[in-house]
Amino acid sequence: MAADAAFQYIVDQLTADDPIVRADAAKLLGEIKRTDAVAALAAYLEKEQCYSKVAGIYALWQIADPGAIAVLQVLIENPNVPDDWYWYGRRAVVASAAIGLAIFGDESGIPFMQDLVEKNHDMIVCWYGPTILRLSRGTNHVKPAEALREIAKSITVDTLFNTVPNSKRMIEPGLLTMTAEVLGLIGTKAAQSKLAEMFTHSSRYVRARAAVSLLEADASPENLERISGLLKSDHTDLVAIKASLALAQSFDDVRQKYTDVIARIATDTADPFDRAVAIESLGVLGAGCHTEIIVKSFEDTDAYVRQCAAEACPADPALQERIETLQQSDSAPRVRLAASKWLATFDQQDEVTR
Amino acid sequence: MKNGSFMVGVSRGDISPDNPQWLTPTGMVRLHPTRGVLDPLEVQALAFETGGERACLVTGDLRVIDPECARQVRQRVSIKTGCDPQRIFLSATHNHCSNPEVPGAILRAQMPEPGESGDRLAADAVAAWNRKVIDVMVSTCLEAFANLRESEIAAVEAPVELTLGENRRMRLSSGICVNRWGAGPVVPPGQKFVDAGGESPDRIRAVSIRQVGKARPFAVLSSYDSHIHLCELPWFSGEVAGAARRAIESRIPELTALYASGASGDIDMHCTHPMPIEGESETLEWFKASAAKLGGRFADAFVPAIERPLDYQRPATMTHAFHSVGDEQPQTRRIMVLGVLNVGDIAFVSLPAELFIDFGRQLRDGLPGKHLILMSYNGSDSYYIPTALAAEQGSYEIMHGPARAPEEEMILSPTGTLIPSRRPRPGIGEKIVQQLVEMVKGTA
Numbered sequence: 001m002a003a004d005a006a007f008q009y010i011v012d013q014l015t016a017d018d019p020i021v022r023a024d025a026a027k028l029l030g031e032i033k034r035t036d037a038v039a040a041l042a043a044y045l046e047k048e049q050c051y052s053k054v055a056g057i058y059a060l061w062q063i064a065d066p067g068a069i070a071v072l073q074v075l076i077e078n079p080n081v082p083d084d085w086y087w088y089g090r091r092a093v094v095a096s097a098a099i100g101l102a103i104f105g106d107e108s109g110i111p112f113m114q115d116l117v118e119k120n121h122d123m124i125v126c127w128y129g130p131t132i133l134r135l136s137r138g139t140n141h142v143k144p145a146e147a148l149r150e151i152a153k154s155i156t157v158d159t160l161f162n163t164v165p166n167s168k169r170m171i172e173p174g175l176l177t178m179t180a181e182v183l184g185l186i187g188t189k190a191a192q193s194k195l196a197e198m199f200t201h202s203s204r205y206v207r208a209r210a211a212v213s214l215l216e217a218d219a220s221p222e223n224l225e226r227i228s229g230l231l232k233s234d235h236t237d238l239v240a241i242k243a244s245l246a247l248a249q250s251f252d253d254v255r256q257k258y259t260d261v262i263a264r265i266a267t268d269t270a271d272p273f274d275r276a277v278a279i280e281s282l283g284v285l286g287a288g289c290h291t292e293i294i295v296k297s298f299e300d301t302d303a304y305v306r307q308c309a310a311e312a313c314p315a316d317p318a319l320q321e322r323i324e325t326l327q328q329s330d331s332a333p334r335v336r337l338a339a340s341k342w343l344a345t346f347d348q349q350d351e352v353t354r
Numbered sequence: 355m356k357n358g359s360f361m362v363g364v365s366r367g368d369i370s371p372d373n374p375q376w377l378t379p380t381g382m383v384r385l386h387p388t389r390g391v392l393d394p395l396e397v398q399a400l401a402f403e404t405g406g407e408r409a410c411l412v413t414g415d416l417r418v419i420d421p422e423c424a425r426q427v428r429q430r431v432s433i434k435t436g437c438d439p440q441r442i443f444l445s446a447t448h449n450h451c452s453n454p455e456v457p458g459a460i461l462r463a464q465m466p467e468p469g470e471s472g473d474r475l476a477a478d479a480v481a482a483w484n485r486k487v488i489d490v491m492v493s494t495c496l497e498a499f500a501n502l503r504e505s506e507i508a509a510v511e512a513p514v515e516l517t518l519g520e521n522r523r524m525r526l527s528s529g530i531c532v533n534r535w536g537a538g539p540v541v542p543p544g545q546k547f548v549d550a551g552g553e554s555p556d557r558i559r560a561v562s563i564r565q566v567g568k569a570r571p572f573a574v575l576s577s578y579d580s581h582i583h584l585c586e587l588p589w590f591s592g593e594v595a596g597a598a599r600r601a602i603e604s605r606i607p608e609l610t611a612l613y614a615s616g617a618s619g620d621i622d623m624h625c626t627h628p629m630p631i632e633g634e635s636e637t638l639e640w641f642k643a644s645a646a647k648l649g650g651r652f653a654d655a656f657v658p659a660i661e662r663p664l665d666y667q668r669p670a671t672m673t674h675a676f677h678s679v680g681d682e683q684p685q686t687r688r689i690m691v692l693g694v695l696n697v698g699d700i701a702f703v704s705l706p707a708e709l710f711i712d713f714g715r716q717l718r719d720g721l722p723g724k725h726l727i728l729m730s731y732n733g734s735d736s737y738y739i740p741t742a743l744a745a746e747q748g749s750y751e752i753m754h755g756p757a758r759a760p761e762e763e764m765i766l767s768p769t770g771t772l773i774p775s776r777r778p779r780p781g782i783g784e785k786i787v788q789q790l791v792e793m794v795k796g797t798a
Contacts, residue, residue: 020547020549023541023546023547024546024547027546051524051534051541054540054541055541058543061543088540089540092540092541096543123540127540127542128540128542128543130542130543130544131542131543131544168753171753172748172749172752172753173530173745173746173747173748173752174530174531174532174747174748174749174752175748176748177528177529177530177748178542202745202746202780203745203746203747203748204529204746205528205529205530205746205747205748208529209528238529273525273529273548276548277527277529280527303549304548304549
């Protein structure tokens with residue numbers, strides 16, 4: 001399948017019946033970064049009223065085409081999703097549009113974010129905290145609005161923990177996982193200390209994220225020792241995968257050793273989610289020596305594992321036929337989408353983040 | 355009592371509030387003052403008598419059943435009928451457009467008579483409704499016993515093909531779960547969806563009861579593993595359970611339909627039916643249409659299943675088991691009630707609120723050959739009961755976190771007294787399943 005046909009296939013899936021398929025299509029278009037997806041994404045955002053909407057906004061951030069500014073400005077005034085005041089959906093749409101505009105230097109969504117910052121709201125501090133901190137640092141391509149940098153400065157260890165002891169931020173594993181990610185980006189000694197405390201949390205997902213964040217904060221010998229201790233004491237595959245990934249990424253001398261640990265779990269574990277995370281991690285590491293495991297996972301009985309395998313598959317011409325088969329005949333639309341992205345970006349390896 | 359016959363009676367009563375304008379019909383914070391009663395709130399009772407023993411199952415359009423309400427109903431029905439109070443099971447459908455409360459300050463300011471006299475009227479209306487629920491439940495049970503007729507009972511399983519209840523938790527690529535109702539959760543940048551956080555219900559489980567010699571049933575009791583709530587609404591309503599009952603009754607003449615919520619803690623009916631974004635009148639129209647559509651869908655799945663030839667039986671005996679903790683010190687302990695009533699190869703299982711659907715599967719796996727009818731929200735003072743893995747994954751249901759130490763099970767109430775925390779304790783669901791399996795096996 002030609003790259004353009006694969007790209008068009010993804011665009012077409014923005015109108016799929018299943019909102020998760022639509023969200024995946026939007027996400028992939030953002031990763032492909034083709035500006036000719038902006039019009040389709042704008043139409044998607046105009047119509048979409050479901051939890052999949054924010055994926056379209058993130059895609060516009062990534063494509064970074066100024067044509068997106070008008071689309072995002074409209075969403076600040078009219079997010080066009082139900083006013084689920086008790087939950088986050090509507091605020092998430094406005095906040096992500098505001099962040100997107102700030103990336104383009106437009107500050108029209110900043111008052112909305114400032115209001116949430118003043119309330120020390122989980123939405124900005126935890127759910128969007130990592131994104132705001134990353135964006136505020138800027139890149140060669142992105143120079144976000146100064147106001148976004150000011151908001152980022154207000155996200156500190158004190159802000160994160162300035163809440164009542166039994167608040168959901170301190171208890172609910174989803175929010176704690178996000179908090180761990182924020183702490184890794186703050187990176188101070190105080191943040192590292194909080195992350196080390198999370199190693200005893202009852203949720204493996206919190207422990208795993210804390211391990212990754214600790215090395216992200218500082219790949220020091222002290223933290224290496226802490227992570228090694230966690231690996232010895234924790235008996236979950238998930239923590240083993242994530243801690244091994246962090247170690248392999250941070251220390252060249254143990255890269256192969258911990259890549260092999262992940263590969264072994266990918267082959268041995270019975271839990272499909274852990275298998276998928278292991279495959280995904282091999283992809284992140286670009287572990288060419290374990291390509292066989294990734295390709296073998298195209299036959300996995302679990303669709304999410306197959307999807308992660310397609311995403312993790314290296315851009316090797318010898319694998320094109322296998323990917324084309326996956327794109328054309330896999331029973332799961334999300335696997336076909338992941339394979340389509342591989343085909344759509346096969347010739348653009350330098351521009352696309354796999 | 356007539357020995358040697360299997361007797362069943364059914365009845366229903368209206369528990370709609372008399373002064374809805376003073377009340378808030380949901381446990382969640384509301385945005386608008388109450389407009390009235392959209393469709394009547396009901397309770398239904400199914401009375402059994404066989405082998406010289408009696409039992410009674412009560413269902414109702416209630417968000418929850420207060421432990422004190424359950425205690426009073428059991429006691430009063432027992433005194434009047436001779437039925438062992440441990441054989442009287444209560445179950446709420448968990449509609450949120452019910453169980454009125456005194457409105458909060460913002461709403462009170464918008465009500466017909468703001469200020470102190472308005473507060474008093476609202477408090478009186480709540481107290482009057484609570485009394486009404488107990489009185490109507492009792493009278494409905496008595497009427498069901500007065501209507502006993504020689505009957506036979508059959509178990510029914512109805513596969514659900516179209517989308518009805520769905521697992522409302524969505525797993526993200528970091529492994530955590532978020533809820534996907536309405537406009538949904540935050541899905542942070544860089545993460546992707548994995549899939550639903552657990553299984554979804556694929557069938558309705560029910561019993562059909564007909565008079566001996568008649569072809570059609572006069573009563574059905576269905577159990578389905580889902581919340582039935584659709585959206586915040588300033589009206590009292592039986593929501594989808596009410597609509598489902600009406601749809602079933604409209605297709606089978608002279609039938610009384612009862613609806614019980616099963617293991618429904620992580621299941622919802624509005625994941626894929628998000629409410630509209632327009633104003634109150636549009637929301638009301640959407641609500642009515644959605645409830646009718648989903649209730650019709652329920653009936654579409656259910657009615658053909660009871661019209662097929664069924665294996666009706668006339669059990670000569672009933673056995674039961676009842677387990678209750680906490681009610682000896684109701685002010686300082688959570689009350690947890692479990693009950694089992696064996697009627698032939700059917701076991702009615704009385705459960706606390708909000709068990710995750712996986713526990714229903716575990717129960718059925720532990721009791722092969724038994725037709726289980728789960729009846730939750732039974733007057734226990736409980737909250738969400740997630741699986742161990744779900745507790746690690748998080749989501750709204752886990753928002754209060756697990757209780758870790760005895761002292762954490764006590765929290766300070768708004769009035770300054772210590773009350774039992776509703777934080778889910780690790781392993782509680784597994785213990786409930788184990789206890790119930792032993793109760794069914796021990797009495798089978």
